Amino acid sequence: MASKIEWTEATWNPSSGCTKISAGCKHCYAESMARRLKAIGTVGYENGFRFNIVPSRLNEPLKKKKPTVYFVNSMSDIFHEKMPLDYLDKIFSVIKQTPHHTYQVLTKRADRMYEYLSQREIPKNVWLGVTVENKFDGIPRIDKLRHLNASVLFLSVEPLLEDLGEIDLTNINWVIVGGESGNQARPMDKSWVENVKKQCDANDVAFFFKQWGTWGADKVKRNKKENGKELNGKIWQNYPEVIEKHFDVELA
Numbered sequence: 001m002a003s004k005i006e007w008t009e010a011t012w013n014p015s016s017g018c019t020k021i022s023a024g025c026k027h028c029y030a031e032s033m034a035r036r037l038k039a040i041g042t043v044g045y046e047n048g049f050r051f052n053i054v055p056s057r058l059n060e061p062l063k064k065k066k067p068t069v070y071f072v073n074s075m076s077d078i079f080h081e082k083m084p085l086d087y088l089d090k091i092f093s094v095i096k097q098t099p100h101h102t103y104q105v106l107t108k109r110a111d112r113m114y115e116y117l118s119q120r121e122i123p124k125n126v127w128l129g130v131t132v133e134n135k136f137d138g139i140p141r142i143d144k145l146r147h148l149n150a151s152v153l154f155l156s157v158e159p160l161l162e163d164l165g166e167i168d169l170t171n172i173n174w175v176i177v178g179g180e181s182g183n184q185a186r187p188m189d190k191s192w193v194e195n196v197k198k199q200c201d202a203n204d205v206a207f208f209f210k211q212w213g214t215w216g217a218d219k220v221k222r223n224k225k226e227n228g229k230e231l232n233g234k235i236w237q238n239y240p241e242v243i244e245k246h247f248d249v250e251l252a
Contacts, residue, residue: 012073014057015083015087017034018051018075018077024134027185051076051082053083053087061101064101070102072091072103078091098125102126104154107130110130113128114145118147129154129174131156133161142167143168145172146168152240154173154176154240159178159185160193162192165195172205176208177196181211185215188212188215
């Protein structure tokens, strides 16, 4: 499915639903969307946001010949504790069979990701990422990620809920930062974003500022489109060099 997410091209959801495990999950966009999808009878959402595999979607990438960047499980977590191991193997089998595609795998379950992938050869067309919303829940995930041998390792610092302090960016290629959206969104301070960007610049890590969200840089609550995507008067949406062939962007 085509995606409105700026840093990808399409989504692939071979499973749906999830379970809240950390602070960043509090106002989950996927949970709200799952309720709407259940109401209109969409396959995979018969039980709302309860985790379940969706075998009918498993082979979708096999049908597409055009090289595509897929965000895997935008509505779930590929390393959810209820994800059957044999089905996870099938997901990675599809990935291996489609080397012309690129797969962005993002998780909050870094322990299971490391347990599974550290024992296997990671396909070259896989990018691995973890969510880093705060110090307590997010920072420890980076240490699991950095020890995996993937083509690209990235951090999704969204929603950014506090100043992350000093971040060890060893082996990290890309950092995406964004504020929270929705009526109950928590505000993001500009200094928190600037701290992340400063460290990315110092470590030659591509920095991508996605959005302010519901709260602007001026701490005023409004429609997220009105708050825009500028940080100090400039849009910072840089990508790791390996993605240049997929996106019409001028890389930093």
